[in-house]
Amino acid sequence: xxxxxxxxxxxxxxxxxxxxxxxxxxxxxxxxxxxxxxxxxxxxxxxxxxxxxxxxxxxxxxxxxxxxxxxxxxxxxxxxxxxxxxxxxxxxxxxxxxxxxxxxxxxxxxxxxxxxxxxxxxxxxxxxxxxxxxxxxxxxxxxxxxxxxxxxxxxxxxxxxxxxxxxxxxxxxxxxxxxxxxxxxxxxxxxxxxxxxxxxxxxxxxxxxxxxxxxxxxxxxxxxxxxxxxxxxx
Numbered sequence: 130x131x132x133x134x135x136x137x138x139x140x141x142x143x144x145x146x147x148x149x150x151x152x153x154x155x156x157x158x159x160x161x162x163x164x165x166x167x168x169x170x171x172x173x174x175x176x177x178x179x180x181x182x183x184x185x186x187x188x189x190x191x192x193x194x195x196x197x198x199x200x201x202x203x204x205x206x207x208x209x210x211x212x213x214x215x216x217x218x219x220x221x222x223x224x225x226x227x228x229x230x231x232x233x234x235x236x237x238x239x240x241x242x243x244x245x246x247x248x249x250x251x252x253x254x255x256x257x258x259x260x261x262x263x264x265x266x267x268x269x270x271x272x273x274x275x276x277x278x279x280x281x282x283x284x285x286x287x288x289x290x291x292x293x294x295x296x297x298x299x300x301x302x303x304x305x306x307x308x309x310x311x312x313x314x315x316x317x318x319x320x321x322x323x324x325x326x327x328x329x330x331x332x333x334x335x336x337x338x339x340x341x342x343x344x345x346x347x348x349x350x351x352x353x354x355x356x357x358x359x360x361x362x363x
Contacts, residue, residue: 150305151357156319158355159303163324165351166331173330176201180212182257182282183249187217187242189277190269194233203229214246214255241269259283272310277329286325288316293336294329300340300358 154162176197179185184204191200207228211217217225226239245267249255257278258264264275276289288294290309294316298304304315320328339346347353347361 150299150302151359153302153305154355154357159319160321162301162303162352162355163320163328163331166335167324167327169351170331170334173327173334178204180208182278183214184208184212185282186245186257186264186267186270186274186278189274190241190245191229191232191238193238193269199232203232214249217242217246218250238269244268245270257282259285272313276313280326280329284326286317286322286328288313288320288325288329288332290316291333292342293340294332296342297332297336297340300345301352301356302358 177188177192178201179188187208188200188204191204207225211220211225222239222243225242226235229235229238229242232238248267249257253263259279261272261275261279264270264278265272273289273291276287279285280287280289290298290313295309295312298312298316299306303319304312306312306315316328316332317325324331339350345358345362347356347358348363350356353361
């Protein structure tokens with residue numbers, strides 16, 4: 130199975146609550162930051178697994194308010210027998226629900242998986258569309274999920290923003306913005322082209338394992354000298 134740094138879909142918009150924020154770092158620092166993240170992890174990978182664009186889409190939809198590890202436990206057996214929208218429809222909502230019962234909101238997610246699979250079969254010939262607008266109208270799919278699919282499955286330079294990327298972007302800061310949409314727009318505008326394709330992966334992994342929410346690991350951070358976060362840990 131392929132692996133990609135994806136993370137859970139957001140249930141509601143994130144709003145920044147920081148009471149103070151330094152000015153964003155400059156262009157030279159941005160290049161240095163992504164150069165170091167690339168050097169530390171030239172081929173970024175994470176826990177969410179998939180077989181093809183369709184299973185990637187389903188996995189990201191299932192990852193809302195769930196961990197990648199938890200999603201993988203469910204989708205491993207599921208994707209072994211249903212890795213196309215046609216096969217998923219043949220499986221049916223009840224059996225899909227049984228496979229994903231360990232994932233939060235499994236009732237709603239089972240309905241969404243079947244509904245989006247039906248739309249893919251009836252309107253797209255069973256193929257995952259490569260359009261943000263067409264993806265976002267699928268049940269259970271929002272802007273972040275659509276951006277992840279376009280980036281990971283189709284190689285488009287999108288920077289989908291989850292809780293980790295939202296925190297990191299505002300903390301360094303690369304972008305100071307109050308919503309995920311504004312952070313995504315800001316990152317896609319400022320990240321240099323050579324780094325843009327994998328920027329999502331580098332930032333989410335950096336936020337998950339180094340620049341953690343409760344206690345960032347500043348002593349072992351590869352960009353600590355470039356970061357302007359005022360509350361660095363000792």
